[in-house]
Amino acid sequence: xxxxxxxxxxxxxxxxxxxxxxxxxxxxxxxxxxxxxxxxxxxxxxxxxxxxxxxxxxxxxxxxxxxxxxxxxxxxxxxxxxxxxxxxxxxxxxxxxxxxxxxxxxxxxxxxxxxxxxxxxxxxxxxxxxxxxxxxxxxxxxxxxxxxxxxxxxxxxxxxxxxxxxxxx
Amino acid sequence: xxxxxxxxxxxxxxxxxxxxxxxxxxxxxxxxxxxxxxxxxxxxxxxxxxxxxxxxxxxxxxxxxxxxxxxxxxxxxxxxxxxxxxxxxxxxxxxxxxxxxxxxxxxxxxxxxxxxxxxxxxxxxxxxxxxxxxxxxxxxxxxxxxxxxxxxxxxxxxxxxxxxxxxxxxxxxxxxxxxxxxxxxxxxxxxxxxxxxxxxxxxxxxxxxxxxxxxxxxxxxxxxxxxxxxxxxxxxxxxxxxxxxxxxxxxxxxxxxxxxxxxxxxxxxxxxxxxxxxxxxxxxxxxxxxxxxxxxxxxxxxxxxxxxxxxxxxxx
Numbered sequence: 001x002x003x004x005x006x007x008x009x010x011x012x013x014x015x016x017x018x019x020x021x022x023x024x025x026x027x028x029x030x031x032x033x034x035x036x037x038x039x040x041x042x043x044x045x046x047x048x049x050x051x052x053x054x055x056x057x058x059x060x061x062x063x064x065x066x067x068x069x070x071x072x073x074x075x076x077x078x079x080x081x082x083x084x085x086x087x088x089x090x091x092x093x094x095x096x097x098x099x100x101x102x103x104x105x106x107x108x109x110x111x112x113x114x115x116x117x118x119x120x121x122x123x124x125x126x127x128x129x130x131x132x133x134x135x136x137x138x139x140x141x142x143x144x145x146x147x148x149x150x151x152x153x154x155x156x157x158x159x160x161x162x163x164x165x166x167x168x169x
Numbered sequence: 170x171x172x173x174x175x176x177x178x179x180x181x182x183x184x185x186x187x188x189x190x191x192x193x194x195x196x197x198x199x200x201x202x203x204x205x206x207x208x209x210x211x212x213x214x215x216x217x218x219x220x221x222x223x224x225x226x227x228x229x230x231x232x233x234x235x236x237x238x239x240x241x242x243x244x245x246x247x248x249x250x251x252x253x254x255x256x257x258x259x260x261x262x263x264x265x266x267x268x269x270x271x272x273x274x275x276x277x278x279x280x281x282x283x284x285x286x287x288x289x290x291x292x293x294x295x296x297x298x299x300x301x302x303x304x305x306x307x308x309x310x311x312x313x314x315x316x317x318x319x320x321x322x323x324x325x326x327x328x329x330x331x332x333x334x335x336x337x338x339x340x341x342x343x344x345x346x347x348x349x350x351x352x353x354x355x356x357x358x359x360x361x362x363x364x365x366x367x368x369x370x371x372x373x374x375x376x377x378x379x380x381x382x383x384x385x386x387x388x389x390x391x392x393x394x395x396x397x398x399x400x401x402x403x404x405x406x407x408x409x410x411x412x413x414x415x416x417x418x419x420x421x422x423x424x425x426x427x428x429x430x431x432x433x434x435x436x437x438x439x440x441x442x443x444x445x446x447x448x449x450x451x452x453x454x455x456x457x458x459x460x461x462x463x464x465x466x467x468x469x470x471x472x473x474x475x476x477x478x479x480x481x482x483x484x485x
Contacts (some may be wrong), residue, residue: 002175018218019175022204042205043272055245055274061201062275065175097175113270116383121249124405127301129254144267 002065008033009077017064024048026064027074035075035104039148046147049105049112050074056112058146075104078111086167087111090160098151106147110161113143114168135165171213178220182352182382187378189350191216196381198241199275200266202284209292211285211301225383234389237346240279240382244268244334245280257387258395259414263337263428266399271407279382280460282335282345282362286432287408300370303438308438313460316410319469321431322460326370329429330363336414336428339398341434344386350379356386356390363433370432393418393441394483399428407437411468413475418429418482421445425476430468448477 004015008031015030016081024041027033027050038057039047043061051073087107099101100119117133124139125142126133133139140161141154149157178184178196188194191213196202206212228250236257238247247253248264268276290296290308291354297306309317309327317327345360362374376382393416401407409429417423423444426434440454452473459469 018365019173020170041208043201043269046269046271048272056271057275058201058271061272062206063175063197063200066197066200078431116245116270119249120267121245122254122261124262126265129258129261130251139363142405143270146271151441 002114003029004064004068006064006067006069007071009072009074014075015064016051019063022060023052023062023064023072024059025065026061027072031131033076036108037101037104045102045105046069046101046109048104049108049147051108051112053116054112056109073108075108078107085111086162086164090164091157094156094160094163095153096157096160097149097153102147102149102151106144106149106157109144109147110157110164113140113161115163116143117165135162137162140165150156155156170195170207171210173214174216176216176218176224177245178218179222181223181225181381182346183221184218184223185348185350185379186218186352187218187379188381189377194218194379196220199243199280200279201272201276206285209294211277211294213264220381224294224469231386236387238278238385238387240384242278244278244281245271247269247334248273256390257337257341258414259340260334260337260387261314261395262395262397263333263412263414265444266397266409266412267333268284277325278334279345280383281332281382282338282359282382282385284332287331288328289313291328296423300328300366300373303369303371310462314464315467316408316429317462317465318431318433320456321433321458323363323366323368323370325368326366326432327462328366328370330431330433331408331409332407332434333397333412333414333428335359335436336412336426338385338387339426339434340414340416340424341391341425342379342388345382346384346386347376347380347382347420350378354383359385360436365433373432391416391418393423395478396482396483398479400471400475411471411475411478413472415476415479415483417444419482423483425451425455425479427472430472444480448473448480451476451480 037047039045043058048060195214197405204359225241248261296308412428415425424441
């Protein structure tokens with residue numbers, strides 16, 4: 001067992017964990033933050049996406065012990081039912097889900113995607129590597145490709161992210 | 170996952186020494202490939218040495234006008250670095266063509282180089298695989314081999330190396346800096362890092378036990394058009410069937426490397442020399458000793474056509 005300190009959604013948490021515990025299992029099974037979902041558990045679906053030190057990652061493919069001292073934001077930390085994060089509100093408005101299982105990962109990913117574009121990080125579909133990336137649907141689709149939605153709500157998800165991006169721009 | 174002990178490394182040489190000393194030890198950095206394989210018990214390290222705390226996350230100019238990329242620079246940061254985007258566009262393009270945003274945020278430069286094949290028979294522990302269990306046979310050769318290698322193959326293994334980044338580094342003449350268990354450092358040209366499968370496909374690189382990659386160096390920029398063209402089964406977040414990384418100069422000369430076709434990023438000096446003569450001549454040199462299966466023979470014309478598209482884009 002190894003001691004791990006994390007700041008999760010603004011609260012400092014101390015855990016005593018088997019070294020095998022992934023960050024995902026630490027959040028769900030030990031901190032009971034079940035908003036983050038386990039889909040494939042192999043980094044292929046994106047349902048486990050959380051934001052660590054400002055960056056989106058697959059929490060299933062990283063060990064909790066590797067994050068001692070890190071700051072983690074999960075879907076529970078973005079907004080609350082009474083005070084939704086703008087991205088959460090946009091997903092509701094645009095019906096950006098059907099079953100909802102991939103939604104926490106989609107929303108955490110989308111929030112980070114807008115930060116990545118703002119930071120000027122290029123993507124596979126950016127025409128000019130040296131120019132600032134554009135806030136287009138093509139860019140958003142490419143950047144969201146690590147989040148799979150088996151219900152196929154993709155077009156509504158892009159509508160939701162586009163609305164928030166437009167509001168931010 | 171099998172249980173393991175865990176330590177955080179404090180210096181590259183200590184990490185290398187510990188890895189050589191402790192039976193079953195492995196380094197972990199991004200972990201995106203290693204943890205995936207540990208969950209499937211394809212990798213079962215007894216001890217993990219976390220190298221994330223080592224100060225190997227900088228990209229610095231070298232005295233000869235090139236770049237030195239720390240082993241822990243994340244794929245996202247390498248692709249977004251202004252110097253890389255301006256002078257080594259091929260590297261940015263290759264990185265951005267691989268994985269997903271989440272994975273690129275975790276995956277490191279050295280980890281990307283050392284990732285394991287995605288051959289489905291390597292991943293399926295119910296199947297024979299000479300890479301996973303030496304001597305057990307290869308289920309891919311007479312199996313579903315659409316994704317597999319067409320050059321440099323052996324009767325023991327037809328797996329491909331999955332990295333896009335390594336294809337770009339091969340075309341850019343990168344070198345890999347390492348520290349060995351005895352504390353000595355060396356620089357290995359990337360062309361000498363990877364081995365062909367031969368009879369020992371489980372031995373994938375020329376690195377020694379415990380040897381730790383500390384950086385990747387790029388020689389000074391060579392100019393030209395930098396193009397990475399990746400052909401895959403979906404538009405994003407998929408491994409290459411065939412990829413072509415090329416730097417093409419105004420006079421038509423240049424260099425080219427292929428992904429998705431071999432056990433390592435594939436570059437042939439004689440093929441570079443054919444660049445001004447066009448895709449057919451280049452492909453003939455690259456694929457001179459090709460040996461395809463019934464299922465992956467389509468990659469032979471696909472290489473030539475992808476090269477054709479790249480050369481046309483370079484001219485356009």
